[in-house]
Amino acid sequence: MDPEQGQDERTVSELGEFGLIRRVTEGGSRARSTLLGPGDDAAVLSAPDNRVVATTDVLVQDVHFRLDWSSPHQVGRKAVAVNLSDIAAMGAVPTGLLVGLGCAPDASTELVDGLAAGMWAEAETVGIDLVGGDMATSPTLTISVTALGDLQGRPPVTRSGACPGDIVACAGRLGWSAAGLAVLARGFRSPLAVVGAHRVPEPPYAAGPEAAEAGATAMIDVSDGLLADLGHIAEASGVSVDVRTDWVEVPQRLSEVASALGANPWQWVLTGGEDQALVATFPEGGVPAGWSVVGRVGEGAGVTVDGAEYEQQSGWQHWRQ
Numbered sequence: 001m002d003p004e005q006g007q008d009e010r011t012v013s014e015l016g017e018f019g020l021i022r023r024v025t026e027g028g029s030r031a032r033s034t035l036l037g038p039g040d041d042a043a044v045l046s047a048p049d050n051r052v053v054a055t056t057d058v059l060v061q062d063v064h065f066r067l068d069w070s071s072p073h074q075v076g077r078k079a080v081a082v083n084l085s086d087i088a089a090m091g092a093v094p095t096g097l098l099v100g101l102g103c104a105p106d107a108s109t110e111l112v113d114g115l116a117a118g119m120w121a122e123a124e125t126v127g128i129d130l131v132g133g134d135m136a137t138s139p140t141l142t143i144s145v146t147a148l149g150d151l152q153g154r155p156p157v158t159r160s161g162a163c164p165g166d167i168v169a170c171a172g173r174l175g176w177s178a179a180g181l182a183v184l185a186r187g188f189r190s191p192l193a194v195v196g197a198h199r200v201p202e203p204p205y206a207a208g209p210e211a212a213e214a215g216a217t218a219m220i221d222v223s224d225g226l227l228a229d230l231g232h233i234a235e236a237s238g239v240s241v242d243v244r245t246d247w248v249e250v251p252q253r254l255s256e257v258a259s260a261l262g263a264n265p266w267q268w269v270l271t272g273g274e275d276q277a278l279v280a281t282f283p284e285g286g287v288p289a290g291w292s293v294v295g296r297v298g299e300g301a302g303v304t305v306d307g308a309e310y311e312q313q314s315g316w317q318h319w320r321q
């Protein structure tokens, strides 16, 4: 993007729909998977595997992010990251992104430039393009990202393949984003690592295809909370899952933040979402390097912690906070 454009003081409505589209798509199309990028009625992506993985997550201002907590660039990165993590959770690699953007007429050009730059920056980390999308006027800033992916010849790793006796393991962080959210919600604007983790998650993208290659039987990304998301694996697979706290480590940083806030770091680790960690089940002896064992799959139903029901809410649920 032209750095000169950063100084533009026009609003979105002054720029107009097509001016805005030009700005957001100026990054161009570079990725190998992009056969035809933005500008036509639809984009064309290569699908080497003959199957396409597709996922959408919507981010709404003041529900998923606050512009006094995060910069537009950070929000753009997060909007893409949460979608790329769903692609990874299928054991796939991403091939392209489509972005729907709803923003108010008086939104600044700077806001849209920041969002677009953040989205392109995150896309670049995995070598894909923003190949299309849509713009609309909206009273609430809303970002809908669709990510497409490729299975590279492997079967998808679904939520439904976990078997009793499997080991539950995790790649990436747990509880960091929730700790950052707690810090921000108390009014602190510190550059703590947990705040950074909340603003921009760092999902372990490569771990998804690696888990698939290693024979993962089920997988999910932790967007709502470890216990809540393991609940989806348990339900879809018709099994129970027990998380063992003596196998899970609470990082020093989380303990420090928790004691400063008078909070319980286990609550963040077990029920905090938005770090986009990957959690998967593997046959005994099959957990790949880089994954930490957190529990076991058993017969029955539901998710327990150290064999007991977890009394509090297991994760984020819209309309229920």
Ligand SMILES: Nc1ncnc2c1ncn2[C@@H]1O[C@H](COP(=O)(O)OP(=O)(O)O)[C@@H](O)[C@H]1O
Residues within 6 Å of the ligand: 056, 057, 086, 223
């Ligand atoms: N509005 C919708 N229309 C169709 N399918 C939906 C809709 N909302 C959610 N889903 C589907 O329901 C499933 C669970 O959604 P969600 O909990 O948002 O998944 P994730 O946490 O992986 O983003 C997904 O397969 C998703 O595609």
Ligand SMILES: Cc1ncc(C[n+]2csc(CCOP(=O)(O)OP(=O)(O)O)c2C)c(N)n1
Residues within 6 Å of the ligand: 057, 058, 062, 063, 064, 065, 066, 082, 181, 223, 224, 272, 273, 274, 316, 318
């Ligand atoms: C301002 C603000 N308040 C609260 C949160 C916490 N929060 C919002 S949505 C969410 C869960 C993840 O979002 P969701 O839309 O459920 O994603 P999905 O599970 O579909 O991937 C969490 C923990 C936040 N990120 N920002």
Ligand SMILES: [Mg+2]
Residues within 6 Å of the ligand: 056, 057, 058
């Ligand atoms: Mg979703």
Ligand SMILES: [Mg+2]
Residues within 6 Å of the ligand: 057, 082, 083, 086, 223
């Ligand atoms: Mg998701």
Ligand SMILES: [Mg+2]
Residues within 6 Å of the ligand: 085, 086, 089, 220, 221, 222, 223
């Ligand atoms: Mg998911």
